[in-house]
Amino acid sequence: MAWADLLPSWVSVEQWLARNWWQVSVPVFVLLCLWLLRRSRSGEPDRTELTMPAPLSRRAIAVGSLLVLIVGVAAVTLLLRFYGGGAPKDQLDAIRTAGTIVVGTGGAVALLLTARRQRSMELTLKHQEQVAADTSQDAAERRVTELYTKAVEQLGADNAMARVGALYALERLAESAPEQRDTVIEVVCAYLRMPYQAQDEEFVRERQARLAATSILHRHRSGVGSRIWETRQPVDLSGANLTDADLGGIRLVGGNLIDCDLEQADLGGANLTSGYLLYANLKGAYLDGAVLHRATLEHACLEDAELSGAVLVWASLRGAQLGGARWSGQTRWPRGLRALVRAASTEGVDGSYRIQAGWRVPMSLEVAADRD
Structure with missing residues (x-):
């Protein structure tokens, strides 16, 4: 018995596939899905996303053409050997099927090449977009650097x-480049920390520059909304001359104002929580409603200051000069200090209190919360 006789006829195979095609396609689909799921869970990047496909070499083209030719010859040979021994109709069907296989193989190769070309074009476009984005970002960074450098140079003019x-150029730069706001705030504070003396006409000109710096700091460290510049580090105004400065409602939480001159400054409603104001000059300053919770005010000068409604809970005031300061029943003093201040104060006709001149907080005072 010939080997071909043991195999089913081509017609019967074709009929079986027509009736039971799903029994073949479903397992293949399930295996493909499992493979894709495993690949997605592996967490490894797709290499096609990272590298451009290499160009096809002449050897690859020759090998691919040879493989297509081999598939066609093998299909014709096998089909004629196993299914071409019968009637001429069977031989014609075998040849037709072999031709279909060859055409299908060629079509698959053509589809693969088309997909490869499309992929190459997409990667090229993506690469061009990335290059354009990088170029635009580099240009923007260079522009920011140039503007910042020029503005800082002008500060020394x-x-x-x-x-x-x-100063206003730096403000505009920080508005357009939020990542530069910390740096701009530091530069503005550094400018305010520079020595400042009242001398002739130069004093008047320099005061205008310092008023501009103070207004920038106040504008973007008070209020609410998009105008607020949130910084990673507290501001450093140690030793700065901020006499008569308008800083109402400013937020300087944890700020360094050691030895800062704030004489006659408007700090109404300011938030100075946990601020450092050692040896700060707050003589005649307006601190109505200011929050000085846990602030360090040791040896600070608060003579003639307005403290109505000020919150001084847990503040350290040892050695602070409070002579002439005005306060009210809404002022929240540290526990233990309120009684001493009341004893050293005289009550006015409006219900407020005025501390006697020259009075200083004892150095032995223990800081505690006011729970009255």
């Missing part, structure tokens, strides 16, 4: 108006 323009 002899012309006061050039310094004012430099």
Whole structure:
């Protein structure tokens, strides 16, 4: 008995596939899904997303053409050997099927090449977009650097108006580049920390520049909304001359104001929680409603200051000068200090209190919360 006689006829195979095609397609589909699921869980990046496909070499083209030819010859040979021994109709069907296999193989190769070309075009476009984005970002960073460098150079100019323009240029830079806001705030504070003396006409010009710096700091560290510049580090205004500054409602939580001159400054409603104001000059300052919770005010000068409604709970006031300061029943003092202040104060006709001149907080005072 010939080997071909043991095999089912081509017609019967074709009929079986027509009736039971799902028994073949379903397992293949399930295996493909499992493979894709495993690949997605592996967490490994798709290499096609990272590298451009290499160009096809002449050897690859020759090998691919040879493989297609081999598939066609093998299909014709096998089909004629196993199914071409019968009637001429069976031989014709075998040849037709072999031709279909060859055409299908060629079509699959053509589809693969088309997909490869499409993929190459997509990767090229993505690469061009990435290059354009990187170029745009580099240009923006260079522009920011140039503007920042020029503005800082202008801050050292002899012309006061050039310094004012430099400060507002820095403000505009921080508005357009939020990542530079910490740096701009540090530069503005550094400018305010520079030595400042009242001398002739230069004093008037320099004061205008410092008013501009103070207004920038106040504008973006008070209020609510998008105008607020949140910074990672507390501001450093140690030793700065902020006499008569308008800082009402400013937020300087944890700020360093050691030895800062705030004489006659408006700090109404300011948030100075946990601030450091050792040896700070707050003589005649307006602190109505200011929050000084846990602030360090040791040896600070608060003579003639307005403290109505100020919150001084847990504040450290040892050695602070409070002579002439005005306070009210809404002022929240640290526990133990309220009684001493009341004893050293005289009550006015409006119900407020005025501390006697020259009075200083004892150094032995223990800080505690006011729970009255």
